[in-house]
Amino acid sequence: MSDSHAGAHPDVDELSTELGSRLVRDPELIEPYALDTSRAVSEGAPLAVVLAESTADVSAALAWANRNRVRVSVRGAGTGLAGGAMAYAGGIVISLERMRAVIDVDVPNRLARVQPGVVTADLDAAARLHGLFFPPDPASARISTVGGNIATNAGGLRCVAHGVTSDSVAALEVVLADGRVMRTGARTRKNVVGYDLTRLFVGSEGTLGVITEATVRLKPVPPGTPRTFRAGFAELEDAGRAVTAIVNSAVRPEVLELMDALSVEIIESFHPSGMTVPAGAMLVGQTVGWDAQTQAEAITAMCRDLGADDTEISETDALLEARRLSNPALNARGLKISCDVGVPVAALAEVFHGIAEISARHGKRVSTVAHAGDGNLHSTVESPDTPAGIREADAVIDDITRLALALGGTISGEHGIGSVKRHELGWQLDPVAIDVQLAIKSALDPLGTLTPGRAV
Template identity: 55%
Template sequence: MSAGTGPLDALLSALPGRVLIAPDELAAYCGDASRASLDGLPQAVVTARSTDDVVIALRWANQHHVKVSVRGSGTGLTGGAVAYPDGLVVSLAAMDRVLGIDPANRLADVQAGVVTADIDEAAAAYGLMYAPDPASYRESTIGGNIATNAGGLRCVKYGVTADSVAGLEVVLASGDIITTGGRTRKDVVGYDLTRLFVGSEGTLGVVTAATVRLVVRPTGDTVTFRAVFPTLATAGVAVTAIMATALVPEVMELMDRLSVDLVEKHYPTGLSTDDAAAVLVGQFIGRRAHEESAAAAEVCRAAGAVGVDEAEGDLLLEARRVSGRALSAEGLRVSSDVAVPIARLADMFLAIEQISREEGVAIPTFAHAGDGNLHPSVIVDPADAAARDHGELVLDRVSDAALALGGTLSGEHGIGSLKRHALPKQLDPATLAAHRLVKDAFDPQHILSPGRGIWGSSRIRAAVSAKGPDVSQRLVVMWR
């Protein structure tokens, strides 16, 4: 569909100045930070400035059966924000206001396009903190974090995004606005729709605003320890041992030697593995930070660390924060995001080493070690299609290994379009059918991120096309 046709003219008329249709303008909104390819330009981009803009856009798309992708700042890593050919992109980047801080209840009201770090900065003025801090927190938006249930370095202590979301404003595919959750700590009225939408990857509705929980900003000393290990397995043993104690670090991150070498190549920090296999970095904040860091360091020595350093401040963490950028700077990063129970972390690293040997490729890996979330990658030549395919195969084996250890296909990046083929490996048929039933109920015409994350039933979609949107009211009967 091109400019000048009736349906698109209606959208342009309804949202003057907010609809982009020129190819050079569209290109800036078509991709994300993943390796997912763009198959064609969308017919339009809506640069929403309000919830009402999103309502108009989705009503239009639903009426004309146009596929919709939702975009914040484009930092996603699974292809969830890539535009559909002749589809519609809804950009929330301009909805970037912190609407208010409620220090008495430790809450912040924000629009979906707010950059995550800006929420934390606004909270800091009240001695509070927005805890989740994905590596991209200076660029990623809270809407994207909510869509993927993002984690971050601090989630070992404070939990993932879902643990910090009190309520949401969501626009459904029909254009209806719903609100979930609230401002109270306890609420058992109705289903927990807030948790349902967090991590739904834009497949159930478009989150336009959120009420997020804040915590008291930690004060006192900031002490970071860094332990170097001869093997990844011994590093994994140390992590399990620390997490089995009463110690609760603010951060605990693990990098293998390949990751460290790439960081020092592209973003030198002075970090060295001394030819060892892994570096574990942990941080404590508070009046007992020195004591707690020393205790964690001792656990590391007992587990086999060949060297332990301690320092005040964040300096020792810098290498971990730039590790993702360093891998991307090296070439096309075919990356994954798996998680395993903390007690199986050492086993997972051993599995990755075995896959690396058998496949003949390096698999640089860094991890949010304190919660068992690993980020293995394969660096390939972008021009070598066979190498790219092999990289995907390698990471499929890594995902299989995580599942065999009781883990998951994704800890925080989501399924998107890159991992949808693997969903049946984790979700049995009955469970997957239940997920699809939810998708069909909220988006019966399948206009919201179709074919990504959890996709709906083609059987239901065919019925909707034949009998109209009201068929969603009879979904339960049809599934029986």
């Protein structure tokens, strides 16, 4: 492994000759690139940061790292919550933040070709200039990047209607661990040539290759004026039952989100908007199309039938904006220990009941927000930011994760495994499944230099 002092390492000079000012070695300039927004603990400073501006830069950096057995971490905006972009001590960081071009919007074919550092909301805005939109819509869309969304197969607010990121990816350009460049997929809707390598790289968390370009699918902007709706419930379990009823009805909301009472209280204290804090939970969502009002009325009526005591329909996005503020609001309150689990939608009421029991058993308040329409929950534990407090919160998170698995769910719906959740892999995957994934990793990165020890 490389010496941790960049100035004393001659091979870094070799890479510097190739990349020039795009290789950063000043420790103070490196520091912001060493962490992501997860609770993962730094293992030490990297040798350097590569501020890649092209596929050639990424290829040169990976080839150099492979030759010199130097570990590589990859980052976009650093918004990941699973520790996947944390720097390695004595390694290098490849930052894709400068690769932020929307290369082309192909309106007739409803495709866009983009670099990985494009902010998700910026791609959506570029598409809307042509009457189209980019379906993936993570709550962090204004700061997260398309490459990061693809690396973790993010879902977000609109996936109840449009699926997760993989459903919007048509083709990729990927640099492998040894520096070779390959292309996957096609611009056509149908393509059954060879293995589906595009889907292999989507969600691979930077362990199999570095995505340097993506061709993504767009959709037409729905006509008419969207409607947002909310429903307040005295009981959290009733909100869960309402979600199940809505998803199994004839109405098709584009967004269906849930915030428990603690989450609403925290968001409202962070950014007062006049929201009434419910006793149990608040369901918020959006309907689109010419019949958006009719759909919203049908949904709020269902909610009232299932226990909602306060409903509202609006033409503004204020309620969804409140949902997007959940992460910064929780962070401002000091709540950092969170999980990202998924359960079958029909199990929502049961999982909320179980989370309440876990919270009471541990004596820790738990805030839960959810992409309720697809059963993806994000629970955050209120606990002191001390080693002991973090250990106690992690115990709560582990119990919530085991509960999700017992209900037929998953240990991660969209944030990925990274380093933070790697100890949970064996809870969900059998030994053969883990062995197969490690074999794929070994085939594409035999020297183990690209994001080693994470995801799988």
